[in-house]
């Protein structure tokens with residue numbers, strides 16, 4: 064008879080559950096089919112026949128699917144028509160969808176057209192649709208005027224009308240009077256570079272209208288807090304470089320309104336560490352970069368280093384103390400073991416009691432067994448007495464041993480002290496090495512941090 068083994072059961076269960084796992088999924092099976100074959104006419108950009116299929120919610124609203132009833136689902140009917148039928152979908156295709164794909168859609172509808180967590184996932188997809196790709200085109204006249212300033216005017220990418228205007232490479236000084244023309248492309252202007260230019264606080268009023276600005280370079284200009292005031296409405300600003308300007312803590316107050324700001328560069332600007340950190344706190348996701356040499360940054364770094372080293376030191380001391388305890392325990396155990404062996408040796412006649420003066424070798428060895436034999440012989444008769452005697456003898460021996468001890472003890476103590484000193488030294492060395500390692504780490508980190516801004520700057 065065949066027995067049902069646990070393995071057979073396991074395999075059966077696995078098989079059953081794996082078939083269930085493969086129920087048709089909207090996100091994994093259906094959406095990709097629609098995306099490939101239908102979104103082009105029924106998607107985000109087009110709604111042929113007033114139908115959009117790129118979001119679960121829109122499919123549901125369209126009424127093109129009857130959950131649980133494939134036969135009454137227009138969407139399925141349309142894709143199962145003959146290719147030459149007027150209503151065949153995907154319209155214009157010269158062949159129907161592959162049979163397996165049609166079957167998947169049918170199966171999914173029959174099973175209840177479950178969208179799973181599509182709403183959640185598609186919700187984030189929708190948010191990700193970048194506004195930057197939806198910008199209208201700047202007028203040719205506007206582009207012409209912008210280029211006439213001598214600035215570099217470039218579209219950011221093929222799929223957007225957003226432009227980058229960079230004044231760094233034009234001949235001559237870039238002054239305030241060039242800025243009003245930027246107002247010709249208030250929607251499209253998303254990156255603006257005025258680094259090293261001669262613009263002033265007053266000139267920045269022309270930037271107030273550039274509501275789509277995401278990156279703004281004002282480093283190495285004469286801008287002060289008064290100029291920053293004009294930027295408070297630039298809600299899309301993500302990057303602002305004020306390196307080498309005259310911005311102070313008061314100017315940072317205006318920056319608190321820029322809720323999308325992610326990076327703010329303030330190297331060599333006269334701002335305080337506290338105010339900069341308060342700003343970083345006030346704008347979630349913002350990283351304020353004061354530069355590695357800002358005294359506040361140096362202090363924060365040193366403080367962190369001190370804290371870390373202190374805790375390293377404490378660890379090292381604790382470990383040294385533990386090592387000391389281990390050492391003492393090992394010594395005690397060693398002494399105890401040696402004493403036991405000594406006692407056994409004495410009992411077995413292999414050695415004299417520890418305290419006795421070592422007698423001449425040959426004699427002792429010979430004499431002892433004889434003595435013992437005698438004692439043993441006597442035992443049966445006068446056991447009690449003998450035992451008493453023995454006990455007394457032992458006591459006497461012990462006493463004698465104790466008297467001798469002082470000298471021995473001194474020597475032992477000295478030895479122990481020396482050992483301890485050596486071990487302490489080793490522990491100290493270890494601690495020192497660990498400290499060194501911690502310091503090195505800190506130094507490396509610092510070096511790495513210093514390198515970063517330079518790289519970032521290069522990337523700009």
Ligand code: HEC
Nearest residue numbers: 100101103104111112114127137138141150152153154155
């Ligand atoms: C080349 C463009 C194009 C493609 C691709 C396309 N359709 Fe259509 N679709 C249309 C047009 C145009 C209409 C409106 C005219 C009509 O009803 O036939 C339409 C209508 C529909 C309708 C009927 C809408 C209603 O309100 O009755 C459904 C359902 C449909 N399409 C499903 C699909 C599906 C599913 C796909 C992908 C497998 C697809 N379509 C691909 C152009 C397209």
